[in-house]
Amino acid sequence: MADLEPFGPIGIIAHTANLEFVKSVSNILFEKRSKRVANRSNRFVDTPGYLRSDYIIDSKLVRFQTGEGKFQLGESVRGHDIFIITDILSRNLTTDIFGYEHILSPDDNYRDLLRIISTVSGKARRINVIMPFMYEGRREVRSSSGESLDCAEVLQQLYSLGVSNLIVFDPHDTRIANSVPLMSIDMPRSAYKIISTLLSSFDHLKIDKDCTMVVSPDESGVNRGIFYSSMMNLPLGIFYRDRDYSVKVDGVHPIKDYKFLGDSVEGKDILIVDDMINSGSTMLRTSKKLKAIGARDIYCLSPFGLFTDGLNVFDKAYADQTIKAVLSTNLIYRTPELLSRDWYIDVNMTPYVARIIDALNVDESVFDLINSTSRITDLLGQIRIGELMDEFGEE
Incomplete structure (x- = not known):
């Protein structure tokens, strides 16, 4: 990796039920950066927050009996380069609504993602979202004038909330990026x-x-x-x-x-x-x-x-x-x-995701990493x- 200055200390927020995946990503990041610190690979290895044994930010989503919710931070994210890793399709989380068990849907998960973004906005130095499966990614075009254009609306909403980088894997149609030309969207292939x-x-x-x-x-x-x-x-x-x-x-x-x-x-x-x-x-x-x-x-x-x-x-x-x-x-x-x-x-895919976070944190080009044709x-x-x-x- 080139001798590039980190944008800020990495902070990862685990959204939905993908905590084990996020823990693995955090551990791989720690291993990669530990080697750099030991080898004195670049002049920024002593930057505060560069090496942490755990990059996951203490946080939780709270759900009320009405189905409403809130997001809570357990530690400060001020000045951090925040990466929110979300599995929008996660379906193994449930909550009680008026006494009935409800499986959280993609719509519920997306609403919680917006809660997270709005909570860290104004405090974090930068907000990045890793959403492997693009929410509403199959609604990228209208079949008729009487249909909603959900994917474009989602992307515009994320951009308006201050998301700087969005990473989605193998999207149904790469042309979804046309709806937000000023937001950075990377689309790695698996x-x-x-x-x-x-x-x-x-x-x-x-x-x-x-x-x-x-x-x-x-x-x-x-x-x-x-x-x-x-x-x-x-x-x-x-x-x-x-x-x-x-x-x-x-x-x-x-x-x-x-x-x-x-x-x-x-x-x-x-x-x-x-x-x-x-x-x-x-x-x-x-x-x-x-x-x-x-x-x-x-x-x-x-x-x-x-x-x-x-x-x-x-x-x-x-x-x-x-x-x-x-x-x-x-x-x-x-x-x-x-x-x-x-x-x-x-x-x-955890080593791949960890490598992407590591690269984006120092604004390194991820073109070769994402296209992976040479590999x-x-x-x-x-x-x-x-x-x-x-x-x-x-x-």
Whole structure:
């Protein structure tokens, strides 16, 4: 890291139910900065607040029986470079409202985020929000004039409250940044960690155009598919949704057929990539169709695994060998039941988040860190060299 002055002492506020994730980020930051202090890596290592055993700010959210709430700080944040890490989708927190148990929704969590921002505003030197899953990120465009444009409103509200940097991972559409041109929005990809975790978990998987293919489950995710396929030098296949535009069912044009566009998948391993697994119907429908035309092992890759319809359908797909594995990150809440599944592999993103905080704190450029294309290329280069050496060793 360059010899850059910290913007202020780092303070991390853990929002919602992601405290363990935030603790891990704090511990990694402590380890990184401890090494710099020991090695006297730069002239700012003795700056007050540069090294702390715990970067988490003492705070709590208080909920009243009416469902209203408040945020309380247990220590001063004056002059701090505050990073609020929020899991807007967290669903394992409950509160009693008029005697009934209520599971906190994304709307509840977002309102609490605003409470946190308004509390530290005017005291903290800078406010940064790390929101891995963009709240209302799927409402980035209007389908008709009678619909709300929620994502733009959220971003404008955060900007008006004084948020300087917003970090969202793998957004549904990167054009959301157009609604707040004066606010810094960084959009890291989780591709590197997903790919490296996949290859370390399945060392028999060959990243070779004759053995493996990347598939986008629909045409709307083709840009994501192109990124994965180009980085891994693999062929790309796309499923095209043939819709009936003459009628609407439940407000949408029904799908008549799914058509696969791409090379033969016969005998190939398949990497299905999507921005999220919602109910899982798209991933599983795609997997079944690929299996029917001769695909070998199928791996479902997505930064966010929501599983809104439960896990049973994936249990069945794994049992009948429709899918080999599902990889998603720990950027959002995962149930204990999900973590216990043999087919699920958790991708640890805490070192990545810690590195982003460390860089932003000194206003270091995070371009290479966020795009990570060079790291993916280096990783695959090392793997291919290893495979080549194995082949020479067999001769």
